[in-house]
Amino acid sequence: MGNDHKESNHEMQKTKQKKSTKSMNPLQSVGLKLFVYIIGGILACVLTMGILAYNESKKIIETKVSQSSQQTITQLAVNLDNVMKKYDDITLQILVDSAFHELVDTLQSSTLGEYEKFEATKELSNKLQSIIFGNDNIAGMALIPVNNDQLSIITAGNSQLSKVESLLEEPWIEQVQELGGRTLWLDSRANSLTSNNTMPSFGVARLLKNTSSSVAHYILLLDIPTKGILDELNKVSLGEGSQISVVNEDHNFMVHGDSASIATPAAFALDGSEHNSVSQSIEGIGDVLLIHHKLAFASWYLVGSIPVEELVKDAIVIRTLTVQVAIAAALIAILIAIIVMLTIGKPLIQLRDLMQEGAKGNLTVRSKIRKRKDEIGQLSDSFDQMMTQITNLAVQTKTSADAVLTTASVLTDASKKTAISAKEIAVATEEIANGSTSLAVEAERGNDITLAINDQMKQVLASNEQMVQSAYEVEQASGKGTAYMAELIDKTGQTEEMTREMVTKVDALKDSTRSIVQILDVLNAVTKQTNILSLNATIEASRAGSAGRGFMVVANEIRELADQSTQSIDVVGQITGRIQNEIVETVEVLSRAYPMFQEQIHSVKEANHIFVNVQQQMGRLIAKLEEVMSSVKALEASQNVLNEAMSNVSAVAQQSSATSEEVASLSAEQLNVSDNLVLLSTELSQVSTALKETLSQFKV
Template identity: 50%
Template sequence: MKTRDKKKIKSKPEGKKVKENSFYSTTRNGVNLRSPLKSVGMKLFLIIFSAILLCVLVVGLSSYSTSKSIIQKKVSEFSKIALGQSTGKLDLMFQNYEDLSMQMMLDKTLQAEMLVVSKSTDEYAKFESTRKITESLMMYIMGNQSVSSVNLIPLGEGKKPITNGTSIDNAQETDWFKEVVKLDGRVLWLPVQPKGLGNSGSATFALTRLIKNTTTNEGNFVLAMEVHLKQLTSQLEDLNIGEGSEITIVDAENNVVYDANLEQIGKPATVTLPKFDKRKTKDAFEASDRAGEQVLAIYNNFDSMDWRLLGAVPVNELVKDAGQIQKMTWMIAGLAALLAIGIGLFVIRMVAIPLVKLRNLMNEGEQGNLAVRSDFNGKDEIGQLSQSFNQMMAQITTLVNQTSQSAQDVLNTAGDLADASKKTAISAKEIAVATEEIANGATSLAVEAEKGSDLTSDMGQQMNQVMSANGQMGSAATEVERASQQGTSYMNILIEKTGLTEEMTRSMVEKVDRLKESTRSIRKILDVLNNISKQTNILSLNATIEAARAGTAGKGFMVVADEIRKLADQSRQSIDIVGQITETIQREIDETVQVLSNAYPIFQEQIGSVKEANQIFLTVQSQMGEFVQRLQLATESVTVLEHSQVVLSEAMGNVSAVAEESSATSEEVASLSNEQTNISEGLVRLSDKLETVSKELKESLSRFRTS
């Protein structure tokens, strides 16, 4: 680089303000950033910092989220299996107690003694039967230590229950007792009672069902079998689905039936389960408990009742080990942020600072100092940009010097050109005045010729209008004639179709009459079927009476006879419905016949009207043919007249053309003279302007300093 280029950049001349832009202001020592966010270096720093930090956070947090979902999935699968096994054990236990209650209900001895207690009026016989019932109950539960007590509660109010343990007083007034009676022999399991149904002091859960007499099918007692709670607790004590988990049993209304904390029994479950559905036996989902904590809930339906085994484990306990991944992610993110800051500062030093210096040099050149040069000698793109800047400033300096010399030469030439242009303008004005006088005489002759030509043209236009109107009338007449022919053909087709419609209507009337006769036949068949149904009903009643006389041996035949009677009633109802439908069809057929009969005369009148319209179309077609022939004769006469007018128009055109040609030649000469005058005046103006521009160019170039 030359010695001159290596000199330090001097401050701006006194009296000139330092130029500022949107985010830089140049100073004696460098650059002052007014808006750092608009700097290229700051943008690169933010991009690098955000990219590194975002990548680390995305990888870390996605790993944490994936680990959390995998843990929840595995725990959910394990818990479903564990709850399924416990549900199976409890189902087996509940089924054993239901089987035991069924044995009691089918015990003939026990049935007989209960019948004596409920029907006999002998107090001693009732006492003996009560004692025997108590002994029988003791025999059933003697080998089963899990049963706390068994009560046979009579249906009448105020009656004492028969029990082998703690008696349940006033049971007939409770809601569960009324619900058991409504179930009519089906089992109803009662939730855990902290003090037992009879307030024995120990927690129990109970099986209840209505005991019916196997002979009379009459229910007189309700069986209440209480089971110690430890029997249920022992089945669930080994079930653990995670730290902090809770195992409960809830009913179909989502109320707690069993919980390790007996105070929660009867209250809503901590987790709201979906509506009870026998088809969906198990499920696992994430929900919030009453405290607002996220828990993983797993439930299984019991086969023998509308209860569900529910397990809930806190999500935080499941994923607490995965939290280490989250902590490590934030630590690595901090380290990545420090690394990004270091890389950003390095980028600012290597890229932003050289660009700012180069930008300051360009500001100096913008102010007119063409002597500025860059001293950055890097081998990268910024160094190449610095070298290109130095070469550009050298080229601009050479160009400014050459332009100054050329401006001086243009200024001298502009003065000589202005003097020659003024002399040419004076001569052109004198020629223009003489040419204008010749053009005025030729113009007067052309005007008179044009008047005669205009009159001939008007006559030709009128003849063209007559010919055009005549042609339109001929086209319209032809269209009318063609439309009349088309209307005649359409009317013929309409007559044929109307005749076909008449024949179809007549055929439809005949078919509807035959359908009416068929409907009467169906009605007769329905009467026969109705009589058969009545006979069958009478026979089934007779069979029922005979079966009742036969006693027990005729019960099966009585059921068959009852079914036959039901079928006969159903057949009679179906026959009545079919009869009503048949009557409706017959009534609608009569109405259809009436409508068709009314429509037939209308079709006859329509055919007559169509034929009259066809005759009118034929008359119109004949008259339009005569009109077209007369119109053709008038057109031929107008054509002869048009030919005569064309000959006259050509003659007037020739006269006008000669006059216009003379006038045009004169005007062209005058126009050329005027154009020459205008050109001369334009040359004078251009000379003056060129002189002005040369002076302004010289002044502009004087602002640049090349040394």
């Protein structure tokens, strides 16, 4: 093992020496880094100043050009507004022309013939044609009827009827009518609006209302080529590469130098303000300075675009000068770097070579740089002092290594003897710990069983207490039931007495009813006798003549009273008969109910007897449960004593097991310490040998 360790130390030392003898990478040289830092710093300063100057001059040029171009665009927008105002004035002139409206009324008249209407149509066309002759920028005009089948389309100039008819379905027709006489500017199209001409044009439309009747029969449409507006734009130039165009609110070109771009989307976007100047980057073109101004009549924008590259081409001189200065600065930086490399890099290389010799083991090397008083000279002196101190340290270390080697041998022998003793102690302690552990396990098992029995006893005790409580509750309920049954027996007896009395009273009522019937029979006989007497009195009165008239009246009254009595007796007899029948039915019901009351009394008495027996049985059950509870409590006390004893046994067993395990752990730890001590002694011996061999390589 010691030989292997020595060989590995030798290999490590050889590897370190090989690494130290490798030549240094030139890219990692301090001189080269200083060279790069100097050139980089100078070039960075020069380029930064040049770029800042270029950008500042670029901003100044853009600002100045933007201001001057904004004025130019504004003036051009005023000129375009004047041109477009002429077209608006033309439509207004026709709107207020009374002769025009008279001709339209002539066409509307139903009394005139076709020839007069033809003449009126021809005269309207001539009026439009004369306006076109007076303005070269109007290609054609058309009058489009509004919701009137009697009127036809009238054209002038280059306008064609078929082309105008194709416009009737477009939405701008309704828009013109909604404006109520105000001008509507139609967006430019790639071809003519009212003819087959391929020249781009835009339109101006107005609803022609009669000034007197406020009725509109025609829409006036002017077809205006964009060439006239484009000629105005070409009169102004914003510089080389610049372009002026007109776009609508949707950023589609209305007027453009390339006719193919009419009605196509522009590559730029405007912010919607009245006028503004802004720089934008357009794909395929680059950075462009945009100046726009909104026209007064149509919702269009006059836009001028100037390439930024053309604006700042004069500033390229600054960029060229910056490059030239950078080249000159690079040459100066190279010269400074060469001087720095000779005065700093070369001495550092010499010190590096001396340090590599020292790393190989040659502690006798010393620096030859003596005359310099700067930091490099101080570094040279510090190197010599370091090598002297390392030499002294190597001598002292060699002496100490010899002493450590001797001590390590003695320590190794003592450690081996201690390790053998520790192994024997560890084996004995392990056996004791195993026995204590088994005892603790058995005690713990017994303790668990005792605890389980204790829990079951507690459950039995709780169940017994619940049974006792339930028995008490049942006994109390039985007592209440017995009291309720006694009260029910009393009330049932009272009900029986009342029923018996009711039967007696109903029988008496039945006899009274028979008496009433007999009385009614007597009254009925009296009434019949009264009728006979009344009849006899009437006969006697009639015999008496005039002297018996008063008596006849009395006899009639008596007869009528007898008749009423007979009727009343009959009614009372009927009512008495019904009462008698109901009394009979009541007697029958009471006769059937009386046996049922007797049976109910018998059942209540039997239920009362059952409740009394239940109460007596529950009393005896409570006594037995109390005896069982006393026995369970005594058993619980014994179980608690057993549980406490088992807990003490388990605690003692666990403490014994823990003590044994602790002793075993200490013994094992002592054994590990002894083994480690042996290993450390061996390693110390090996390290001392290796240190001695390593120090032998240095030259002192």
